Each structure stands twice: as structure tokens, then as C-alpha cells.
Amino acid sequence: MSTAAEERGVRAPWALTAPALMLFVGVLLIPLAMTVMLSFHDWGQYKGIEPVFILKNWYEIVTDPYYAEMFWRTFRIALLTTLLTAVLGAPEAYILNRMSGRWKSVFLLVVLGPLLISVVARTLGWALLFGGNNGLVNKLLMSAGVIRAPIPFMFTETGMVVALAHVMMPFMVLSVWAALQRLDPQIENAALSLGAGPVTIIRRIIMPQIMPGVLSGAIIVFSLSASAFATPAIIGGRRLKVAATLAYDEFLNTLNWPLGAAVATLLLAALVLIVVGSNALIERRYAEVFR
Amino acid sequence: MAYLELEGIAKQFGAQTVVDDFSLAVGKGEFISFLGPSGCGKTTTLQMIAGFLDPTRGAIRLEGKDLTAIHPAKRGLGIVFQSYALFPHMTAAENVAFGLEMRNVPRGERTERVRAALAMVGLAGYEDRHPRRMSGGQQQRVALARALVIKPSVLLLDEPLSNLDAKLREEMQIELRQIQRTIGTTTILVTHDQNEAMSLSDRIVVMSQGRIEQIGTPQETYEKPASAFVSQFLGKTNDFAATIDRTSAPARLIAGSWSAPAPAGLSGAVTVSIRPERIGFGDAGLTAKIVTRIFQGNHWLFQCDSECGPATVIRQNDGERQPAEGETVRLAWRPEDMSVRGEAAA
Ligand SMILES: Nc1ncnc2c1ncn2[C@@H]1O[C@H](COP(=O)(O)OP(=O)(O)OP(=O)(O)O)[C@@H](O)[C@H]1O
Numbered sequence: 001m002s003t004a005a006e007e008r009g010v011r012a013p014w015a016l017t018a019p020a021l022m023l024f025v026g027v028l029l030i031p032l033a034m035t036v037m038l039s040f041h042d043w044g045q046y047k048g049i050e051p052v053f054i055l056k057n058w059y060e061i062v063t064d065p066y067y068a069e070m071f072w073r074t075f076r077i078a079l080l081t082t083l084l085t086a087v088l089g090a091p092e093a094y095i096l097n098r099m100s101g102r103w104k105s106v107f108l109l110v111v112l113g114p115l116l117i118s119v120v121a122r123t124l125g126w127a128l129l130f131g132g133n134n135g136l137v138n139k140l141l142m143s144a145g146v147i148r149a150p151i152p153f154m155f156t157e158t159g160m161v162v163a164l165a166h167v168m169m170p171f172m173v174l175s176v177w178a179a180l181q182r183l184d185p186q187i188e189n190a191a192l193s194l195g196a197g198p199v200t201i202i203r204r205i206i207m208p209q210i211m212p213g214v215l216s217g218a219i220i221v222f223s224l225s226a227s228a229f230a231t232p233a234i235i236g237g238r239r240l241k242v243a244a245t246l247a248y249d250e251f252l253n254t255l256n257w258p259l260g261a262a263v264a265t266l267l268l269a270a271l272v273l274i275v276v277g278s279n280a281l282i283e284r285r286y287a288e289v290f291r
Numbered sequence: 292m293a294y295l296e297l298e299g300i301a302k303q304f305g306a307q308t309v310v311d312d313f314s315l316a317v318g319k320g321e322f323i324s325f326l327g328p329s330g331c332g333k334t335t336t337l338q339m340i341a342g343f344l345d346p347t348r349g350a351i352r353l354e355g356k357d358l359t360a361i362h363p364a365k366r367g368l369g370i371v372f373q374s375y376a377l378f379p380h381m382t383a384a385e386n387v388a389f390g391l392e393m394r395n396v397p398r399g400e401r402t403e404r405v406r407a408a409l410a411m412v413g414l415a416g417y418e419d420r421h422p423r424r425m426s427g428g429q430q431q432r433v434a435l436a437r438a439l440v441i442k443p444s445v446l447l448l449d450e451p452l453s454n455l456d457a458k459l460r461e462e463m464q465i466e467l468r469q470i471q472r473t474i475g476t477t478t479i480l481v482t483h484d485q486n487e488a489m490s491l492s493d494r495i496v497v498m499s500q501g502r503i504e505q506i507g508t509p510q511e512t513y514e515k516p517a518s519a520f521v522s523q524f525l526g527k528t529n530d531f532a533a534t535i536d537r538t539s540a541p542a543r544l545i546a547g548s549w550s551a552p553a554p555a556g557l558s559g560a561v562t563v564s565i566r567p568e569r570i571g572f573g574d575a576g577l578t579a580k581i582v583t584r585i586f587q588g589n590h591w592l593f594q595c596d597s598e599c600g601p602a603t604v605i606r607q608n609d610g611e612r613q614p615a616e617g618e619t620v621r622l623a624w625r626p627e628d629m630s631v632r633g634e635a636a637a
Pocket residue numbers: 304309327328329330331332333334335336483
């Protein structure tokens with residue numbers, strides 16, 4: 001091969017990926033770098049943003065227990081949401097997978113439904129059902145005498161977890177579904193012929209095989225829940241803040257951009273660490289079994 | 292008395308009848324093959340014995356007891372699936388041990404039996420391998436060991452060798468037959484490979500479109516096919532239209548210029564079928580012209596154009612001079628080498 005051709009061979013991949021690369025750098029890397037830089041700037045009520053390098057914002061986040069509590073809440077909610085989707089979504093996917101033809105497509109649509117409806121409309125739906133004394137379900141239960149006071153839902157962590165789990169369910173179901181598709185169609189019959197009962201089949205044969213699907217679904221759900229904005233904003237409002245809503249408030253209400261940038265950067269860094277770490281763990285744990 | 296008995300089994304999926312009027316008596320220790328083209332209902336029949344499907348009609352009995360009343364998990368049959376269906380998250384030893392665990396076999400005995408089973412299929416030392424890291428042939432052996440370790444009353448094999456390459460398949464056939472002879476488990480093998488069925492089985496059940504065409508030993512089904520389907524399906528064959536003339540005495544069977552004393556019973560238009568290797572070139576017989584001559588090492592293959600239509604002849608390469616392409620020859624065979632059916636050739 002001549003040198004010219006060799007050079008072209010080296011340059012071609014770069015040339016071909018250049019447009020996508022420029023978009024990636026332009027809309028993701030540059031703003032991200034600017035956000036990180038912003039978090040080191042100073043801010044004052046009257047002077048606005050000052051482009052200097054100080055650790056004030058980071059110091060405030062680390063020392064003020066308000067931020068610690070808020071980050072704990074964020075990850076607690078994300079973790080509970082993940083657990084809830086796993087506990088409900090895995091059996092849901094299994095049942096769905098065993099349904100025949102037409103019912104399968106109907107229920108798949110039901111499961112995917114939340115993705116087709118706007119977050120705002122869907123979350124407001126929850127609010128209509130459980131929102132204080134006027135919530136439909138609360139009213140019904142109270143008039144039936146089942147409960148005396150309305151079930152607290154708005155501005156509670158439980159409410160946030162339930163509403164988030166509703167949104168995130170499709171990701172878990174689809175991820176487990178994909179794992180179920182990889183199962184040998186005769187695997188349950190094989191276990192059956194060896195004398196295993198239905199519970200043993202699910203516990204010893206099905207569960208271990210769909211675990212990678214559950215875990216990858218969990219990573220998706222966890223990272224999306226921890227950085228979710230719309231649902232926590234509607235259910236939690238200004239009273240019960242999570243990292244994303246706090247960053248939003250700092251940016252748009254307090255106008256303290258540098259502090260908001262520090263919160264956003266910390267959230268991003270924590271998420272990247274958690275996701276990359278657990279992904280590595282999962283891959284190591286299942287490398288032997290699943291190529 | 293028959294060990295395993297299928298009596299008038301039928302299976303319908305909706306309006307479609309997939310298996311019909313299937314009756315078979317299997318002796319203890321016998322090796323039976325279900326042979327037939329794709330979609331003829333072999334797997335369906337096997338799954339009814341295994342209990343994964345319920346027969347629409349008919350009875351299945353094992354040692355005189357009604358098998359259909361027993362839950363599949365309690366039937367105690369060993370099954371090897373076409374895809375092996377090994378548990379990918381368990382090692383070879385754990386796979387084999389699973390059936391024993393379900394039977395609450397104590398740990399010490401379990402380890403011993405697992406080791407023995409893996410050694411029997413030639414996998415000693417592979418205990419801790421996961422299936423994904425084994426070759427197709429090795430996975431197949433694990434599946435066999437897993438089915439045999441529970442000492443099944445009947446071993447059911449659904450095309451267990453069809454995923455292996457030709458050479459490995461032959462090796463596994465020999466091994467399978469040896470293992471089955473040694474431990475004497477009653478075995479039913481599903482296959483669409485006629486060579487496999489012939490080299491392994493005591494008896495072959497030839498199936499077509501959900502019905503039994505013939506039950507017989509490999510020699511019987513090959514040499515005395517009960518129907519045109521069987522003779523076509525089991526290797527190459529020549530079907531010639533012939534007539535039985537009962538006006539002359541003694542009566543004669545006539546195919547073109549070849550004739551022989553007529554067999555008892557039939558008369559009028561019949562079909563005779565003769566295997567290619569049973570036809571010889573002689574001075575009298577069916578007039579034919581050789582169209583192509585192919586050398587295949589240990590034998591010659593001739594395609595001829597005879598009075599009764601195309602004919603295939605196979606001659607051993609015994610060093611004799613063989614007729615050349617374009618030569619006119621006479622085809623002859625011994626009457627006992629042909630089978631005569633009372634149906635006009637298609
Ligand atoms: N669950 C089912 N519902 C409807 N039809 C079925 C079902 N299972 C099998 N069939 C039909 O029954 C027929 C026989 O199927 P079966 O699997 O027994 O064939 P087979 O002889 O094992 O073929 P192969 O050699 O391809 O495995 C086929 O026509 C198939 O389409």
C-alpha cells in the first residue's frame with residue numbers, strides 16, 4: 001500500500017465521524033465543561049457571577065447538612081424506585097412472555113403506556129387521584145369510611161417513588177423481557193422432566209438467568225430516577241426537593257448559577273461512579289456464564 | 292408384555308390433526324426411532340410421552356400403568372432436547388446433579404453418581420466447566436449425562452445429534468449405541484436422518500403426516516418397504532410399473548422385457564421397487580441405455596433410461612469392466628430382492 005493511501009486509510013474514519021463528533025463536542029462536551037467551570041465561580045446577590053476560581057460553592061455543599069440530606073433523599077428515592085420496579089417488573093415481564101399472541105400485544109401496550117403519555121399529564125393524574133382532600137381515591141375511601149384522613153401522597157417520598165416507578169416500569173420490563181427472549185424455550189421443560197416443581201423452576205432456573213436483565217434494567221431505572229426532574233417537581237414541589245429540582249431552583253429562582261452548577265456536577269459525578277461501578281461488578285459476576 | 296405402550300394416540304391443535312391413530316408397543320431395553328420428514332409429528336408424539344402435551348385421544352401406559360395421569364415432573368423419564376436446554380448458569384456437574392437434587396439424593400452419593408455419569412459420556416475432568424464454554428459435542432454429552440443420571444425408565448431423545456457436524460455425529464452415534472447397550476435403558480430417538488435411524492435402532496417407526504407408515508427392523512423397512520413413501524424415504528430406490536398376468540399358467544410378473552413368476556395374491560397393475568445396488572447388468576431383462584456414469588470411489592453410480600422410465604444402478608467397484616455412457620444394457624435382478632405393492636406407480 002502506498003503512503004498516500006495509508007494516510008487516507010487513517011484519515012477516513014475521522015472524516016466520516018466528524019459531523020457526529022462535532023455535534024457531540026458542541027452540544028455535550030463544551031456545555032458540560034462550562035458547567036464544571038461555572039461551579040468554581042463566585043456569586044453575590046448584587047454583583048452577580050464573577051469568573052474567578054474559588055471553592056466556595058463546593059465548600060458549602062460539603063459542609064451544609066441540608067445538601068447532604070437532599071442528596072441522600074435523591075438516592076434513597078432512586079433506590080426504592082429501582083427496587084419497586086424490579087419486584088413488580090420482573091414477574092410482569094415473565095407473565096407477559098408466557099401470554100399468547102393477541103393478549104401479549106395488548107398488555108405490552110399497557111406496559112409501554114406510560115412512555116406514550118407526557119410526564120406532566122401522567123404525574124398530574126396521580127395528583128388528581130391522591131391529591132389531598134380533593135383526590136378522587138381519597139374522597140372515595142373517606143366517604144366509604146375506610147380511612148379518616150386523606151392518604152398523604154403529594155409532597156411525600158412515597159408519592160415520588162410510586163409515581164417514578166410508574167414511569168420507569170417500561171424500562172425494567174423491556175430489559176427483563178430481552179433477557180427472557182434469550183432463554184432456551186425448552187429450559188422449563190428440561191427442569192420439569194428432572195422433577196422440579198414450579199417454584200423451584202422459577203427460583204433455580206429462570207431467576208438466575210434473567211438476573212443480568214434485571215440488573216441492567218436497574219441501572220437504567222436508577223440513573224433516570226436519580227436525575228428525574230418533572231415527576232419530583234410536580235409531586236415534591238418546592239417543599240420536598242431532590243438534586244435535580246434543587247439545581248433548577250438555584251439556576252432559575254435564586255439565580256445562583258454557580259451553586260446550581262456545583263449541585264448538577266456532583267449529581268453527575270455520583271451517578272457516573274455508581275453506574276460504572278455497578279456495571280463493572282455485574283460484568284465480572286456474570287462473565288463466566290454469559291459471554 | 293410391552294414395557295411402554297401407546298394406544299391410538301392422537302393430537303389436535305385446533306382443527307389441525309398433527310398426530311393420528313398412533314399405536315406402538317415398546318419392549319424393555321429396546322431402541323426405537325421415530326423417523327419422518329420435518330413436521331410429521333415426531334416431536335409432538337415425544338412430548339406427549341414426556342407429558343409436556345396432553346394427547347387428544349388414546350392412552351399411554353408404562354408397565355401397565357396409565358402414564359397420562361402422572362405429572363411430567365413425576366414420570367421419571369430422561370429427555371435430551373434438540374437444543375440440549377442445559378442450564379447455562381450451572382457448571383456441567385451442577386447440571387447433571389440437578390435431577391438428583393430434586394430426588395433428595397444425599398450429597399455424597401450425588402457427587403459420586405455425577406462423576407460416574409460424566410465419566411460414562413467421556414467428560415471426566417469437565418465438572419466445573421460452564422456449558423457456554425463447551426463445544427457442541429461436549430454440551431450434547433452433558434445433556435445425555437443429565438438425562439441418564441436419574442436412571443430414567445425411558446430415555447427420550449429429540450434429534451440430539453442434528454446440531455453436530457457429520458464426523459462428530461457419527462462418533463456420537465456409535466457412543467450413544469454403546470452406552471444404551473451397556474445400561475439397557477429403553478430408548479426412543481426422534482430423527483429425520485435415515486442413516487441415523489438405521490444404524491442405531493432395533494426398530495424404526497416411519498411416520499408421515501402424523502401417521503405411522505411402517506414399524507419394523509432397519510432391514511425390514513429398507514428391504515420390504517410397506518409403502519411408496521417408505522421406500523422413497525429410506526434411501527434411493529427404483530419404482531417400476533409392472534403387471535401380473537394371471538391368464539397364462541403359471542402366472543407371471545412382467546415389467547417391460549423383464550419377467551418372473553408372479554407372487555401369490557396380487558393381480559393387475561402393480562409397482563415393483565428394487566434398490567439400486569440389487570440391480571445387475573445381464574444378458575436378459577429390462578432394456579436400458581446408460582445416460583450418465585459417475586465414479587464414486589468404492590462404487591459406480593449409473594443413471595439409465597429404461598423401458599419403464601428412469602432407473603438408478605449402483606455397482607461395486609470390484610475391478611470388472613463397467614459399461615460406458617451411451618451403451619445399451621439389460622437390467623436384471625433376483626425376484627426376492629424386489630418388493631411388490633398392489634398400487635399403480637405414480
Ligand atoms: N403448539 C402448536 N400449535 C399448533 N401447531 C403445532 C404446534 N406444535 C406443532 N404444531 C404443528 O404440528 C406439526 C408437527 O410438529 P412437530 O414439531 O411434531 O414436527 P416434527 O416431526 O418434530 O418436525 P421437525 O423434524 O421439523 O422437528 C407441524 O405441522 C407443526 O406446525
